[in-house]
Amino acid sequence: MAEMDGWLMAALSPLTKPIVSLPCPFLAWCPQLPLSNLGGPCMAERDPSDSLTPDWAASRKLRAREIRRRIVANVANKTTDMADGPLPLHKSVYIDEARFQAEREHLFLGQPLVAGLTGDIPEPGDYLVFDAAGPSILVIRGKDGVVRAFRNLCTHRGAKLVEQAEPFTGKASRISCPFHAWTFDNLGKLVGQPGKAGFADCEIGARDLLELPCTEHLGLIFVRASEGEPIDAAAHLGDFADQLALIELHRAVPVKKGILHAESNWKFALDTYGEGYHFAALHASTIGQTHYNDISVLERFGCHHRISFPDKTVGDLVGRDEAEWPDTEYGGVHYLFPNTVIFFGAVTPGVYFTQVFRLFPDGVGKTRCQFGVYAPFGIIDEAYRGVCEMAYDATAEVVQTEDYRVASHGYANLKTAPEDFHVVLGANESAPQAVHQHIAEAIGMPI
Ligand code: FES
Ligand SMILES: [Fe+2]
Incomplete structure (x- = not known):
């Protein structure tokens, strides 16, 4: 019990009742823990x-x-x-609006961010909502086992495909838009389009989901909340x-x-x-x-x-x-x-x-x-x-x-x-x- 850098190590011995001490701010007085x-x-x-x-x-x-x-x-x-x-x-540094906008642009839209852990979406078809950085994003483990990130945005008229908020997770082989039921597979491909004839020869091309940089490394899922270069997690x-x-x-x-x-x-x-x-x-x-x-x-x-x-x-x-x-x-x-x-x-x-x-x-x-x-x-x-x-x-x-x-x-x-x-x-x-x-x-x- 002498270990000090194990922050969650219970500090039982100096006290007469059982507690677990979590590190500050992870610290908690929790006398009921068995x-x-x-x-x-x-x-x-x-x-x-x-x-x-x-x-x-x-x-x-x-x-x-x-x-x-x-x-x-x-x-x-x-x-x-x-x-x-x-x-x-x-x-x-804390209250300036221009500084905050710079942080939003360069950090929350510009940096790789942790969207979750591997264990949040362990199986093909598992997905999570990541909406805290700005745009609502779906992070989906495809049928090939690869994790990808897509804007949670239907390519028909922009409806939100999954309307729940973070930390929602789900599982589906296909995700269907609640507005007109366009349907996407877990690789982001448009695979179902009711009234398809109405969209023949669309001049803006295929309407697959909009993909964002995403990678999985050391059990962490990194996403960048804006389009751009792939994420080099090791770097x-x-x-x-x-x-x-x-x-x-x-x-x-x-x-x-x-x-x-x-x-x-x-x-x-x-x-x-x-x-x-x-x-x-x-x-x-x-x-x-x-x-x-x-x-x-x-x-x-x-x-x-x-x-x-x-x-x-x-x-x-x-x-x-x-x-x-x-x-x-x-x-x-x-x-x-x-x-x-x-x-x-x-x-x-x-x-x-x-x-x-x-x-x-x-x-x-x-x-x-x-x-x-x-x-x-x-x-x-x-x-x-x-x-x-x-x-x-x-x-x-x-x-x-x-x-x-x-x-x-x-x-x-x-x-x-x-x-x-x-x-x-x-x-x-x-x-x-x-x-x-x-x-x-x-x-x-x-x-
Ligand atoms: S907006 Fe999604 S199907 Fe129409
Ligand atoms: Fe604290």
């Missing part, structure tokens, strides 16, 4: 019949040990990974790919999804995922009890990063020979530029959650977070499913009522703050600093 039912074998073990599959469980343990050395050092020195200095941000991830491979997202099975809302600029909400400086104050009754305040280990991988926040049992390791340290569970918060945060960690040894947060603007002052909890290696039984569902509920409650509450009030304040007002991100808030710098670079507007 963790005692969740022992058993590590679900991360590989299939022994597949000698080509890397032993990711072993790789995670090695990686976790490397990270833990840095965490213990920070705890011992009562320090955190720091940036070069504080970063002032003029309030316009987009760079050396962050090795970190993501460790958490085996291709095996994750969705358990519960929903939407969180903030009356805030999306970046104000996103900032709350990147520092542990607010644990003691904002999360005094939850993660502030179980985790160190303002101590973290940050690893940057281009515009992406990974963070670990220690729980307080790590203090027991300070001054002890490393050979005496207990076995290590991997865990951490993985940020994918520009808007996705993936937490992976164990709530009790060998029992993991994956939590995926995708933040989107609904205008300059509104945030919509698509939040999902996944069973990283499948749903082994109903007890485990129940724990995953409770993890969703507890995490959503904390994020919505604590982190997004602060974001909403703060955003309202910034709108009425003096013209020259700057917020300031401390050197100890190094991950949010990096996020803002990369966003500014991508939109071509300095901060």
Whole structure:
């Protein structure tokens, strides 16, 4: 139980009642979780019949040990990974409409975005709605097993083919328009056209669905919400790919999804995922009890990063020979530029959650977070499913009522703050600093 960078590791021992501590803002105080039912074998073990599959469980343990050395050092020195200095941000970074439009164009329409995980649409014919980036998009696994993205737009007169909103998923070999019943297969081809004679020799040609760039890589489905070049996911991830491979997202099975809302600029909400400086104050009754305040280990991988926040049992390791340290569970918060945060960690040894947060603007002052909890290696039984569902509920409650509450009030304040007002991100808030710098670079507007 001494593992600190496993953010979901239960902090059971210091407390008299069972809890699971989720990392902030994934943190949740959840006294009802039946963790005692969740022992058993590590679900991360590989299939022994597949000698080509890397032993990711072993790789995670090695990686976790490397990270833990840095965490213990920070705890011992009562320090955190720091940036070069504080970063002032003029309030316009959050409230300026022109800046927001640049973000929409260059980030939400211009960047590859995570539309879902492989496990959201595992079988041919499975599809999901991805409508948070701007246009409504259908992401469909074709009968050939390939995932493609299409505008959710009928090529007859533009009706929406699937009228449900994200996070809706469905399954169909063909999708029929609700307006006049034009029908498309799961490769996007127009295969049914009532009154076909009326459209003979149409001068604008074939009326297949409008395809958007889409690729599937490491269990992530990336979509760009505007037409253009194919997505090079390997180039987009760079050396962050090795970190993501460790958490085996291709095996994750969705358990519960929903939407969180903030009356805030999306970046104000996103900032709350990147520092542990607010644990003691904002999360005094939850993660502030179980985790160190303002101590973290940050690893940057281009515009992406990974963070670990220690729980307080790590203090027991300070001054002890490393050979005496207990076995290590991997865990951490993985940020994918520009808007996705993936937490992976164990709530009790060998029992993991994956939590995926995708933040989107609904205008300059509104945030919509698509939040999902996944069973990283499948749903082994109903007890485990129940724990995953409770993890969703507890995490959503904390994020919505604590982190997004602060974001909403703060955003309202910034709108009425003096013209020259700057917020300031401390050197100890190094991950949010990096996020803002990369966003500014991508939109071509300095901060
Ligand atoms: S708009 Fe879809 S069939 Fe007419
Ligand atoms: Fe938080």
